[in-house]
Amino acid sequence: MPGHKAAADDVNFTVAQGEFFVIMGLSGSGKSTVLRMLNRLVEPTAGTLEIEGRDVAGMNPAELRDLRNRKINMVFQHFALFPHFTVRENAAYALHLRNVSAAERAERADWALRTVGLGEWGDSLPGELSGGMRQRVGLARALASDADILLMDEPFSALDPLIRRDMQDLLMTLQRDLRRTVVFVTHDLNEAMRMGDRIMIMRDGKVVQLGTAQEILNTPADDYVTEFIADVDRTRVLTTGDIMREPLFTATQDEDAADVLRRLSNVEGTGTYVLDAQRRVQGIARADRVAKAITGGKKVTIASCMSDDYDRVADDVPLSDVFSLVGRNPVPLAVTDDERRLLGVIPQATLLAALATPGTTSQQDGKDEPKNA
Template sequence: MSAPVLRVQGLTKVFGAREREALRLAGEGLGRDEVYRRTQATLAVHDVSFEVARGELFVVMGLSGSGKSTLVRLLNRLIEPSAGTVEVDGRDLRALDDAELRHVRNEKISMVFQHFALLPHRTVRENAGYALKVRGARAAEQRERADWALETVGLLDRADARPDELSGGMRQRVGLARALAADSEVLLMDEPFSALDPLIRRDMQDLLERLQAELSKTIVFITHDLNEAMRLGDRILMLKDGRTVQLGTGPEIIASPADAYVADFTSDVDRTRVLTAGDLLREPRLTARLGDAPGDVLRALGGVEANGVYVLDEGRRIAGVARDGLLARAVQEGRTALGPRELVPDFATTAADRPVVEFVHLLGRHPVPLGVVDDDGRLLGVVPRAAVLDALSAVPVHGRRS
C-alpha cells in the first residue's frame, strides 16, 4: 500500500494567552467548556489524527463550532498549530520556513473557499489560471491549463467574463477550476457548496462526483451536512468540540454510530441514498451449476425452503434460474443434468456500487434474491429483501441535538 498523501497526528489548536495551561488540562481529559472556564482559552481542535490516501475524497464534518474550519486551515498552516504534525508527501509543514511553505501552498495544496474568493478585476480565465501565474508559468501554459479546467467544469464559454457577471454556482465552478488548473497534490474544500441554493448545490455535488471519478484527486472536504458527507466521502471524520468522535465510511457510521451524538446525526440521513448493494451483500444460501443433477438441486431447494436457485456457468456468470416446478418435471422425465430446458430468466441483478434507492423496486419480484454482479456478469452475492428492510429500519434510539 502506498504512503498517504496527507498524514495528521495529534493536531491541536488553542486560541488564547494561556495556551500551555489549556493544553495540559485538555491532556488530562477536560472538555472544551471546562478548559475555557479555567483558562479563558478556546480548545478549537484537540488531538486529531488521520491519514488521507492518494485519490481519496476525505470528508470532515460536524456542527458549527465543532472545529472543522479551524482544522482545514491547520492543514496548510494558514493557522499555526499548538501541537501535532501535518505531513504532505512526507514533509512536516511545521518544519518548513516561509519560502518553503509558500512553495508547498503553490504546488502541493490548493483551497476552494465557501465564498469563492475570486479576484473581481480579473476575467474568469485569469482567475482560473491565477495559481499558475503566481508560480511564474508561461502565459501559454496559464491559458492552456485554465481553459482545460474551465472546460472540465463547463465554463469555457464564459472565460472572458468577470466574476460579477456569473451566478453563485458559476463562481463556485470557477473556484473549483482554479484548484484543478493548479494540479496540486491535495485539494482542500471548506464548505464550498453551503452558500448555494439547494438545486445548484446538488448540481455542484454531481459535478464533483463526476470529476472525482475522472481525475481521482486527493480531497479534504469540509461540511456540516451529513447527507452531503455521506454522498461524497470515501471516509468521514466526525468532530465534536474539536475532538474526533468517529472515523469511518458512511455505511460504517450509519450501521455502528460511536455514540448518541453520531446516532442523532445518522437518524436524519436518507439511507436509501447512502447504502449500496455492496453494503448489503450476502452469500447466497444456495447456487447450482450447469450439469448438476436436477434431483439433487430439487432436494437442496427443499432443504432451504426456496422455490428457485441461481444456476451458474463455469465462470460464475448467471445462466438462469432453476425453479422447483421445472426441476420436478426434469426428474419425472428422467433428465440427469441441468441445461437450458430447466432454466428461466426470472431474476434481476445490480452492480455493487448502486444505491438502494435505485434498485429497491426490484426486490421481492422473483423467486431468487436480487443478484449482485461484477462488470463481467459474475455473481458476487445477493441482496435479500429482508436485509434491505432491516438496514432501513435500524434507526438508533437517541436524544435530540442541542
C-alpha cells in the first residue's frame, strides 16, 4: 500500500523442537512483531503459521486461548508481574487460568521457583524483589506452565550487565536440561551469538541472514551484516570444536622412538600425542625427551619416554578460555571427548588465524601454518 511499510516482509523460517532460536535486529527491524505473530498477539496479514503441523492462523478464539495457555508461554522485557500477587501466585498464574487445583498449582510453582533459585521467596511480593529476581519469577511462571515453547521478547535488556549474564546462564542451563523450544528476541548481537543455536538477523522487516553464530561470523551475507558483526567478541562465540583440526600425525606406545623422532623432524614438530587403539590419549611424546631417550643408539619404544605434561579441553569451550592453555602447552592443545578420545588439536597459529580472519575454519587450518604435530 502506498505510504505504508510492512513490519514483517516475506519472513520465512522454521524452528526445530528443542532449539534456541534467536531473532535479532535494531529497533524497528520487525523482530518483536514477528515474535508476537507466533501466538497471534499481532495478527499476520498474509502467509501461514504452523506449530507442530497445526494452522495457528486458522484457529478460532477457543483454540487460540488453549494454545496460549498450554503450548506457548511469553516472557516480556518488563516482567509483567501482578504486584498484589505473591511470588508463588505469580508463578502459578498460567495454571490458575487452566483451573488447576490450588495444591497442584502451589506444588508446580514451588518447583519452578526452586529451579530458578527463588525457592524461599514464594510468599514475598514482587515489590520486595530486585529486578533480576523479578525476571526470574517471570521465567518461573513460564516453566510452571509446562509450555513446550517459550517466546521471549528482550527479557534481559532492562537488567544490569552482571545480572543479565547470570540470567543468560540460567536460561541456557534450563533450556539444555528441560529441552524447551525458545524463540528469543534481542537487539544485542553478543547476546544472540552467545545463546542462539541459530540466529535470524532482520533489517527493515526483512530477513538479512539466518544461520549459526559461526556461519554468520565466517560468511556474513552482505555489508550490513559485516558491519553489524565488526565489534563481536569472536573469542566468546567460537569454540574449540569450531577451529580444531586433525593432528599432522600421532603415535602409539609400541612405536620405535627413533621412527617417531624422524617423523617429527619431517614436519618440524615439537611433539605428538600418543594414542591407544580407541584414540584415547595416553600421553605426549616430546621431541627433546624422545631424542634424549635414544641417545647412544638405544632402541626404545615411545612408551618409555612418554609424559603427561599437556592440557586438554572439550569441544564446546569458548576460545576466550583457552589462550593460556594454547600458549603453555608443549604440543598443540588437545580437544577430547569425555573418554579422552582425541577429536582434534589447536595449534597457536590456528587460534590466531581464527580470531584475525573471518572465514577461517578447521577445514582450512593446517595448510599454510607452521608444522606443529
